[in-house]
Amino acid sequence: MGDGTVPRMHQRRATTTAPARPELELGRVVPAERRLDGVPKVTGQFAYASDLSAAGMLWGHTLRSPHAHARIRALDLSQALAQPGVHAVLTHEDVPGQKRYGLEFADQPVLAFDRVRYYGEPVALVAAEHPEQARRAAARIRVEYEPLEPVADAPRATELPPIHDHRWTHGHGYLDDPRPNVVRSLVIRHGDPDAGGDVSVAGVYELGMQDQAFLGPESGLAVPDGDGGVDIYVATQWLHVDRDQVAPCLGLRPEQVRLHLAGVGGSFGGREDLSMQIHAALLALRTNRPVKMVYSREESFVGHVHRHPARIEAEHRADRDGRLVCVRMRIVLDGGAYASSSAAVTSNAACFACGPYAVANALIEATSVYTNNPPCGAMRGFGAVQTCFAAEAQMDKLAAALAVDPIELRLRNALAPGDTLPTGQRVSGSLPVAEVIRRCAELPLPEPEELPRDAIRLPGGAGNTTRGEGVRRGVGFALGFKNLCFSEGFDDYCAARVRLFENAGGELVAEVHCAAAEVGQGVTNVIAQVARTELGTENVVLAPHTTATVDSAGSSSASRMTWMAAGAIRLACRAAREELERRGGALAGGEIGVERVYRHPRTWPLDPDTGQITGERAHVAFACAAMRVVVEVDAELGLTRVVWIGAAQDVGRALNPQAVEGQIEGGTAQGLGLALMEEISTRGGLIDNASFTDYLIPTALDVPPVESVLVEDPEPDAPYGVKGVGEPPTVVSTAAIASALRDATGRELARVPVRPDDVVGL
Amino acid sequence: MEVLTPRSLAEALALKAERPDAVPIGGGTDVMVELNFDRARPDALLNLNEVGELKGWSREDGRVRLGAALTYADAMRPPLCDLLPALAEASRTVGSPQIRNRGTIGGNLGTASPAGDALPPLLVEGAEVEVASVRGSRRLPLSEFLLGPKRNALAADELVAAAVVTPSGQPQTFMKVGTRNAMVIAVCSLALVADRERGELRAAYGSAGPVPALVSAPLADREAFAERVAAAARPIDDLRGTAAYRRHALRVLTERALERCLA
Amino acid sequence: MRIALVVNREPHEADVWEGESLLFALRERLGLPGSKNACEQGECGSCSVLLDGRLVCACLVLAVQADGHEVITVEGLGDGDQLHRVQEAFLEAGAVQCGFCTPGLVVATVDLLERVPQPSDDEIREALAGNLCRCTGYAKIFDAVRLAAGIQP
């Protein structure tokens, strides 16, 4: 971490360890400033995508499918077009270019034709003067549907008629599984999958479908440029990948489509896929007017992909000393109607299925399937959340079977640098698993509070259901890890451009361009911090994030953006500095402009038949986290209060400790939501809780204090030794809370979110 | 759409008689969700915010008259919270401070949801609903006012004017089960009065039948009371919970409420 | 229809559609997008404003109901360029990530400290339970409230 003053708030709660590898030339980074976008955000001046407006602007609205699976027989727009204030009504026939798009596979129609495959799939678009006029007109579009039997049960999908006529994911270097509805299947065979141990424990685990539930619903503004091109101001995680999907559908060249980052109200993976980008652009180009689209909360629930629901069969075999001998897992992930990033999620679920433990033998079979459920894709933790929940429940079971302390059991199996993962990859960088376990286990547990007490401080909270009756305490522990950055041979890079010039006062100013999406995580601070460090000047100006002036930064996801942006900014700044030195240290009225592209060390694909690496590594690096949780459970009513969470996380190097803690606290809260309350409920593919009244996320009365220990063990392959920090807390917290609930209740609780019925045992 | 904003109760009743299709809007915490989510597009709204007679509460010969526009925040303040403690406890479980500042008793009656949290505490205190129209006003017991899920006994030209209660002054409580610790619609709820004066136990459940309903028994039947409440409920399986859980929870809540009120 | 109201201590008039919320009117008619539109069903609190001094969700007030009334939004808290101490505390404590919840939380905190200058931890949690934040896990928001209240950690 940077030296200098540590913010007061931070000192009180978090502690750090000194870097363990002094031999690494990591360089120091100046301390972080306050959030650069902080003042506009606290005063209401910050322009989120939904706050934008332009002269002559129209409002767009999307007509969506009320069916999970149906054939479209006919579409009649006449009545809609006749409505007051309406300027355009568009269908798939109005898509001038490619009719389909997608993040990894272009399998999703811009607007449905022939068939709708999920509830809420976009069918038609309206632009009108007032949003209410657009809504009323959309209601007048007549669509004749012939309902089809939905494929709704993921584990059975591979035996049911295919929902796509084409095998979109075949021929891309994965195992071309001949079964119907397979998005990707991956089998990792490691050692002798039949190796037996002295003890064996097994279980079947399930996770419901979680929503990112970012607070700022999808929105954006498309402005035609008068030359056939379009500028799109949108809240997204990756401007360039949006552009590369939007342009072909509009039938335009990439440079005719410029994506600009508007204020992002959270993302968590849910903005990795497109939502309204193409739609707003289509309407804008058709009407030659700026068009704004803002999803309602209800629409947001169908407007982005979700976390994959999963069913996981697991068996863990160990010797008498508690050393893992063999792990076997069969994982089914419900990908929903379109591929999104299911293929990569499948791989992650499989690669991290065993947890950060050394295992000599394993058989991991992971399959993601197409169904007529809502599409699933990226969400914080990306496949590792699901398997961590299963794996850690198994570790607790194993500890019980062996009568070993669960933390001790984890220490005995902790993965360390030099160890080999089930994919055959050797851990080459930093991965201080044992240290993280120890540091977490050392955190003192809070003393039990006295009873009776105000109901607000008890399970059931404001509901006033107990003053202490039925309340039992439980303590749980979990450990998890996942990869950082993109994997499996993906060309993962980030560009940055630096312009040095002199201001009116003759001082050196650095203008930094990077398309990295600020989604709330604070990457703009990292960019400025690195630029200040490398250029030795306080005069750093960040240019707007856009595709117009700089190449791609890659996505604000996969815990990669801090690493990648720091790498790119550092390269560009150093190049600029060298140039400045070449010029004798002065600009003399001129200016310097350099663009540099940073790539992390290369990765390789997994062998489609064995799941083994085909080069040195499939993942560039890893990060782990451990959590200890105290819960109070009202065992009679099945209600819960999470009392305290202690977390230790492997953060590489914390450039901005306050922001790192913020990621840990926020990531933990999302995992808590999945453990206790969050699930998109579907029936035959139809969502029946698309609102914040029925899809509950944790409130201020649900999230406990989180005590964080930042374990700093610099990553040798990363600039300044940083690691991404956003995902590990979400990976472990669901598992850790479930562990504590089991301790309090003695029940198996093999499904999350845990319902009161499960706790009570009904 | 049209918004009518009367400045007095008489004006409100006249407008309602003229425009029986006009949907009353008080705090708007139910009506606005319908509008924002595009679930309702009434031709007219009758904005009751400017009708002074509906606000606040008063005492009239031993009875307490809660104006239809009484908010949950009002119900939580002394001295009203001491007169009707279960209603105050229930109010504290409603939504958030923002909702409690706007949401009203009249609106809760108007919505007549099985999950309406003001309803069980009013039922156990034997509340009557005062409804008014240009034809005059009438009072009917709350149990007769609630007809079914989201159905009440208001005629098209009537408004809720008040809820009228004679506070028992007896130990009482309210509890509500939800799957998070604040801001939930009840999975099920219970209000209970241990009325020593009348030698009677009265409980009313919410979210466990088509309407919140009252169950009573002699004080002496305490042992069997929890079972009785659970048996009287008519819960269903829905998004928020199962019928089996609701019955189970009512049993637990009743036992605990008895503990609290008879301790 | 035309409404007249006082927003942030200044009189305003606006032509509104009868069915629209105060939130929509503030954001789209009065050029005050600081109050946020995250759910429009009263569940998230990001649209919190003070209506006649009371904390409410602007999405649940009919615009027409605000006719003749006074509204304070997040834009009206500071004094010119001077931040309100609650805004200052949110920055200092690191309580802002994506910031979408922030305007609502700032307004709710101002309301809380007005009523209860030295709130306990439980009081803070209960008072802010109607303001969802998806990014921070609330810890630093509670820090900010305590900081603004001058409560020593």
Ligand SMILES: Cc1cc2nc3c(=O)[nH]c(=O)nc-3n(C[C@H](O)[C@H](O)[C@H](O)COP(=O)(O)OP(=O)(O)OC[C@H]3O[C@@H](n4cnc5c(N)ncnc54)[C@H](O)[C@@H]3O)c2cc1C
């Ligand atoms: C986020 C949120 C949380 C909530 N939490 C809870 C909760 O925990 N418990 C709970 O019970 N409810 C809850 N509600 C629902 C709602 O707040 C209550 O039902 C409240 O009492 C409604 O009052 P209101 O004045 O806002 O009603 P409005 O929305 O104004 O009206 C509700 C209904 O009553 C009618 N009406 C209103 N006043 C009159 C009158 N004087 N005469 C005749 N009809 C009338 C209206 O036409 C409408 O049908 C919640 C709502 C929201 C948005």
Ligand code: FES
């Ligand atoms: S937008 Fe008003 S409460 Fe969510």
Ligand code: FES
């Ligand atoms: S900071 Fe993003 S929702 Fe609170």
